Amino acid sequence: MLSLQHISKYYQAGGNKNYVINDISLDVDEGEFVSIMGPSGSGKSTLLNIIGMLDEPSEGYHYFVNEAVHQLKEKKRAALYKQYIGFVFQAYHLIDELTVYENIETPLIYQDVKGSERKAMVADMLDRFQIVGKKDLFPAQLSGGQQQLVGIARALIAKPKLILADEPTGNLNSKQGEEIMELFSKLNKEDGVTIIQVTHSEKNAEYGSRIINLLDGRIESSRKF
Amino acid sequence: MIKNYFKIAWRNLWKNKAYSLINIGGLTAGIAVALLIGLWVSYQYSYDKFLPNYGQSYQVRRNFNSNGDTLTFSTTSLKLADALRNGYPEIEYVAEADENRAHGLAVGDTKLSLDGIQAGSDFLKIFRFPFLQGNANGLRDPYSIIITESTAKALFGNKDAMNQLIKVDNKDNLKVTGIIKDIPSNSSLQFNYIIPFSYFEIADPGVKEARNQSFGSNGFVLYAKLKDGIKYKQIAPKIKNLEKYEDNLNAKNSDVIMQPIQDWHLYNTYTNGKALGGFINYVRTFSIIGILVLVIACINFVNLTTARSEKRAREVGIRKAIGSKRKQLIVQFLTESILITFIALFFALLLVQLVLPSFRLLTGNSITIPFNRFYFWLIVTGAAFATAILAGSRPAFYLSSFNPVQVLKGTLKTASGAIFSRKALVVIQFSCSIALIISTVIIYQQIQYAKNRPTGYTLNRLVTTITNSDLRRNMDALKNDLLQSGAVSSLTTASSPATGVWWHSDVENFPGKNTGETVEMGTILVSADYFKTLGMQLKAGHDFVNDIKADSNSVILNEAAVKRLRLKEPLGQYITKFGRRMTIIGVVKDALMDSPFQSADPTMFFFDGGSNIIYRLSPNINTHQAIDKIAAIFNKYSPAYQYTYHFVDEDYNKKFNLEVLVGKLAGIFAGLAIFISCLGLFGLAAYVAEQRTKEIGVRKVLGATVTQVWILLSKDFIVLVIVSCIIASPIALYFLQNWLYKYAYRISIGPEVFVLSAIAAIIITLATISFQAIKAAIANPVKSLRSE
């Protein structure tokens, strides 16, 4: 599904190049569930953002569904992103001014989905996550776990092939975290959605089919189950 | 304590440079506009006040009952002058005068044509223009003249002019018996010299005759001074019916009234016999505009400060937590607004001083900043304090009201009421700005409309010169020579120039006249080739045949006059005028000699000629060459006079001066208003973009394009501007319709101007906020989302 070859990312600090990602090569196949682990500051988020085309690498080659991302124009990249990728954040990043329903609907609006169709899709999603009763509430009125559910529902609404999740359970208690992980597992197995998640929890990491450990911007180890 | 307040205020200004710049810039522009308008308004109110004891000076006028309508005339009779002078102990002085007009003044080889007046000997006791030499008794001897400093300099150079002789109109030598200071430009009375009215009576037998004529023989201006302590109210009823006993329609229908000098300049329009308006309407309108622009600038301050309140909420919370009282916080915030206002005031004074020369050029007024006057500083600092309080108190009270616990826990949210009032203030700003834009457009449309109006005669290459006795004597030879020279294609003389009707008079009788009806019409005495020279078209009948005997009983009317007299078949009918029966031999198409904004003046033309030589330059000769040739011929026939001329098209354009000035001022203030409003909007847009950074990041991650984010951020502002358009349009429509109402020839206001102004406002707004919106939209979302 995607392939990173000799990807590096650095920031100029004084005269030196400060490498955040240092010569990483990585292939992920469709249907995989990858967990990225590593100490804080090791470059996990940066790597995820590069995969998600939110950030550009300083060096290296990046292929996504057989397209050379590093050569694509901004517009094409945005289109590719819209079509394939859903993002889930540790801080949920729901829009405070919008209701649960509207938050979930937003990506569809940006993909020019028709009104009636949107309604059906959002209703379906609310149903699947069992948050129908909360659809008119604002994010501030929900618990953290519920907010993350909405965040995931929003990431899934446009039926992405790849879900990128940056510490999705970081702000949740372990029970809420488990529920989210069960959900990811199910999505991965039943719907064939590819998932790449960043996590600090060994237990959560094991829901995946592969664990990659980062240290100082390099892949320290990689295990497949 | 105070020092501490200022220190913190200064640091805050310095820390938020961009924001301070917007605030100070907006206030500077606002204060500069208010200051400029304030100076202009106080200049308008300063008219004539430089004259000592001006309060007792009046001009005598007549309220004339014209078939039920009251028309106010400023021409009076010499009999009225004598009656007022001799019959009323309340009146201290009376002076008759003529209108300011050109005479030839010669000293040796120096020949000048300068405007001046001829006035009764008490004129300078009524209007105490300051003397450099001589005194107010200088007009007693008929053969004397009082001149201004500049006139003295122009005629005598550095020599002492006092007691020297000046030859006036190539006739008599008048002795300089006084030199007065130059007349300031804020004087209603303007002249370069005063010739005694007694000399006027000697030099012009017509005037001498007028002295013994009835109350109806109006043709002079009359001034009076009431004794100290006498109020106009006391004398008004006594003089009102003064003329009524005389058996003369003109006198019978006239009430005698007086207008105090303090009203001359501002209340110069009489409606129904009362001077309730005039230039004062413009003064009031611009005063309001000045205040509005200042308010717009204050709104910027209020909005930007409250919008940034969340940023300062922490500071408020901490200060309160460590024991600051609310009052102290209010003083702290007010100190900031006072500091900003006074910085802005400083720059505004600088700015006004800088643009004042151009403003003087534009308005034709000699306005200066009275830096050395105590009252000026008193008013300016007072107004600045008021502005600072106006702008600063809302933010001060709002900010100081924050609950410290909420603030520090981070649960404080901007009250929706605050957001609403912020929007309401933006709507007020834009409503004012848009109304000003609409007004400017409509004023210009009206001017353009009147300028494009067919004048009924051809202005191009038409020239006027005032005659003098030498020219009058040689008129035929002059005309011949000018036509022979090839520089002039046609020439005539008339009692009015092409751009004015100097004389209105009664038609004594006409077919179908009602008993007691009076009909005042423009009266122009013309000589041969008048209509041909001016390019006026005969609609029916024929021109004068150029034969004194035949033409002396003929009259030509314009279309408006035919309508006024209700004549169906005018040709061949008779009217009575000058005690004679006159046959209507022709009808000419209307020409706009008076105001280009009013309907054409009903006018009758008689064969006689007058003091205006009107001639058209030949089409195929260079203007300069033509004027040189013509000057030589004029100088041949009147060597004692300086040759002077006016281009008729220039004179005609002067009729638009007031409207053009008003249009320009409105345009400038509209531009500044929208500029200040946009400055505020720019700041608000920056604030909103900053506040919504996280949301924008999320939306971009969810697939929003730059365009979509741009629209998201601009939408709210555009809605505000549209609301402003909806509010501004009917208000502007109401005021402009009132303004247009006084013009008989006026545009009808269509919807286009409102639509176009709205579109312009939206485009300007978009341009203003797009910088911020697009900057926010293209920012990398990763950055804004990282701050977890």
Ligand SMILES: Nc1ncnc2c1ncn2[C@@H]1O[C@H](COP(=O)(O)OP(=O)(O)O)[C@@H](O)[C@H]1O
């Ligand atoms: N704009 C930037 N400039 C300089 N350094 C940055 C920038 N963004 C991130 N970094 C650095 O990159 C490193 C990796 O960050 P990140 O990928 O967020 O780590 P992780 O998610 O593993 O905690 C950190 O040390 C961080 O300080």
Ligand SMILES: [Mg+2]
């Ligand atoms: Mg991270």
